[in-house]
Amino acid sequence: MNQFKKIEFGIVTAIFVLLMFSILYPSIIYNVFELQRIYGDKFARYHQVFDYYIHFLLPSMGRVMLVYVTFLLVNFVIVPEFLEKGKWVGGVLLLLPAGLFYFAMMMVANSWYNGYLFGVYDTIRGAHMYFAKTAFITTVFSGVLYVAYYYIRKTLVNILYPRIAADAVFRQIFTEICWAAGVFVVLFCLSFSDSRDMALMIFFFGPSQIAVFFILRYRVFPAFEDGHKNRGLLIRDLIFTIVASNVLMGLICRALVHRNGGWFAALTFVGMGVSIGIVLPVCWLLFKSRQKQVNTVVTLKKALGHSAANLDFLRSQINPHFLFNALNTLYGTALQEEAARTSEGIQKLGDMMRFMLHDNHLEKIPLDKEVAYLQNYIALQRLRVLSSPDILIEVNIDESQCQHEIAPMLLIPFVENAFKHGISLRHRSRIVISLSCTPEQVFFDVYNSVHPRPENDPEREGMGIGLNNVKERLNLLYPHRHELSIRQTATEFFIHLTIDVNK
Numbered sequence: 395m396n397q398f399k400k401i402e403f404g405i406v407t408a409i410f411v412l413l414m415f416s417i418l419y420p421s422i423i424y425n426v427f428e429l430q431r432i433y434g435d436k437f438a439r440y441h442q443v444f445d446y447y448i449h450f451l452l453p454s455m456g457r458v459m460l461v462y463v464t465f466l467l468v469n470f471v472i473v474p475e476f477l478e479k480g481k482w483v484g485g486v487l488l489l490l491p492a493g494l495f496y497f498a499m500m501m502v503a504n505s506w507y508n509g510y511l512f513g514v515y516d517t518i519r520g521a522h523m524y525f526a527k528t529a530f531i532t533t534v535f536s537g538v539l540y541v542a543y544y545y546i547r548k549t550l551v552n553i554l555y556p557r558i559a560a561d562a563v564f565r566q567i568f569t570e571i572c573w574a575a576g577v578f579v580v581l582f583c584l585s586f587s588d589s590r591d592m593a594l595m596i597f598f599f600g601p602s603q604i605a606v607f608f609i610l611r612y613r614v615f616p617a618f619e620d621g622h623k624n625r626g627l628l629i630r631d632l633i634f635t636i637v638a639s640n641v642l643m644g645l646i647c648r649a650l651v652h653r654n655g656g657w658f659a660a661l662t663f664v665g666m667g668v669s670i671g672i673v674l675p676v677c678w679l680l681f682k683s684r685q686k687q688v689n690t691v692v693t694l695k696k697a698l699g700h701s702a703a704n705l706d707f708l709r710s711q712i713n714p715h716f717l718f719n720a721l722n723t724l725y726g727t728a729l730q731e732e733a734a735r736t737s738e739g740i741q742k743l744g745d746m747m748r749f750m751l752h753d754n755h756l757e758k759i760p761l762d763k764e765v766a767y768l769q770n771y772i773a774l775q776r777l778r779v780l781s782s783p784d785i786l787i788e789v790n791i792d793e794s795q796c797q798h799e800i801a802p803m804l805l806i807p808f809v810e811n812a813f814k815h816g817i818s819l820r821h822r823s824r825i826v827i828s829l830s831c832t833p834e835q836v837f838f839d840v841y842n843s844v845h846p847r848p849e850n851d852p853e854r855e856g857m858g859i860g861l862n863n864v865k866e867r868l869n870l871l872y873p874h875r876h877e878l879s880i881r882q883t884a885t886e887f888f889i890h891l892t893i894d895v896n897k
Contacts, residue, residue, distance in 0.1 A: 410462040440513030453507035501529035602643035640665035758799040796831040798895040807864040816842025838891040
């Protein structure tokens with residue numbers, strides 16, 4: 395609500411500034427003699443002396459200033475701080491002086507602005523009585539108008555705000571309506587003190603063309619493109635919308651302003667021409683452009699869904715692949731040793747299975763959990779090769795700055811690949827695993843020796859399913875946020891992975 399109050403204050407202040415500019419700018423572009431002639435016609439008709447500054451400029455500015463200041467006082471002080479909080483006595487005691495001041499200042503401004511009436515009435519008292527009556531009517535009308543504005547605003551905020559927050563399409567429509575209404579208000583304010591014919595034309599063209607635009611944009615064109623595809627129905631809807639909007643606005647203007655019917659008929663036909671020549675093509679172009687954007691978003695969502703499905707599939711491939719390797723390791727250990735080592739391996743495998751069940755499905759996990767899984771895996775592999783002195787396994791893990799979160803199961807495929815391709819019970823083998831972090835990045839290195847594989851090994855020329863899968867996962871989860879370097883010779887294999895975790 396505080397945000398809405400700020401927006402409301404900004405809109406009211408912008409309208410005030412525009413009205414003041416509209417009143418002042420004739421003083422800049424015209425000389426005083428032209429202004430005397432333009433605005434002093436009624437004074438001359440009743441043989442009264444007219445001064446542009448005293449009888450037009452200052453009273454006009456004073457009335458606009460009076461309305462603006464009174465609105466701010468009532469809307470932002472008296473109503474929210476007193477009446478809405480149930481402080482009726484204090485609110486009424488402030489409201490009555492504000493109303494009396496508004497009445498008195500409006501009467502003074504009217505007496506100068508309509509000073510020619512001193513030549514109409516037989517007595518000065520008669521003119522002052524007229525000024526008092528008009529000021530009283532203006533004060534009462536302003537009060538009724540504010541009450542209507544307050545309850546309409548309150549209703550709209552209660553109804554529209556939840557809808558705007560929840561519905562993106564409705565939010566877009568509301569935003570476009572606000573922009574269109576803003577342009578209309580700006581033009582109307584700028585013509586406020588200029589030609590009355592210009593103000594009337596803006597009053598006519600603004601609502602009528604806005605209505606045509608939004609009916610075509612959100613009803614007629616979508617019904618044609620997404621529904622009936624019938625050009626005859628499209629033409630019928632276009633004609634009905636354009637004619638009905640302009641004729642209805644012409645009738646409203648005719649009822650509010652006393653002019654001859656021919657003037658409004660001409661204005662209506664001009665409005666139809668504007669609708670056909672300008673609003674219709676612009677609306678069609680914007681509709682097609684928006685439709686293209688929507689199609690692009692739909693395509694991207696489908697691609698994202700496909701990527702997510704691929705990601706789940708890749709994860710499902712990694713987990714059973716490692717499980718079979720671990721079971722084979724435990725089987726070999728059980729044949730070579732007594733149950734003590736087997737129980738140790740089973741305990742570590744249990745820890746790893748708990749990780750798979752509870753954390754592996756998450757999008758991100760703390761890095762220390764990934765490291766714990768990694769160390770359990772290495773410990774299991776150490777059990778397998780414990781009796782082979784020619785196999786060196788070196789682990790350098792520095793977790794001092796590793797308070798990060800990463801996607802699960804990113805590191806283990808590289809280590810699994812190292813043990814799968816780097817361990818030989820007949821040759822000297824070496825595996826070196828290093829991990830360190832900075833506040834922004836994770837660095838991971840795996841080095842392993844490479845040994846010739848049998849001719850009939852299906853993975854002789856490849857890196858294994860785990861490593862290929864993790865490369866795809868990195869591209870999906872960290873696009874342009876990781877660097878993977880792989881170097882391979884006949885006897886060595888080395889990978890270096892950098893992940894930017896804070897981008």
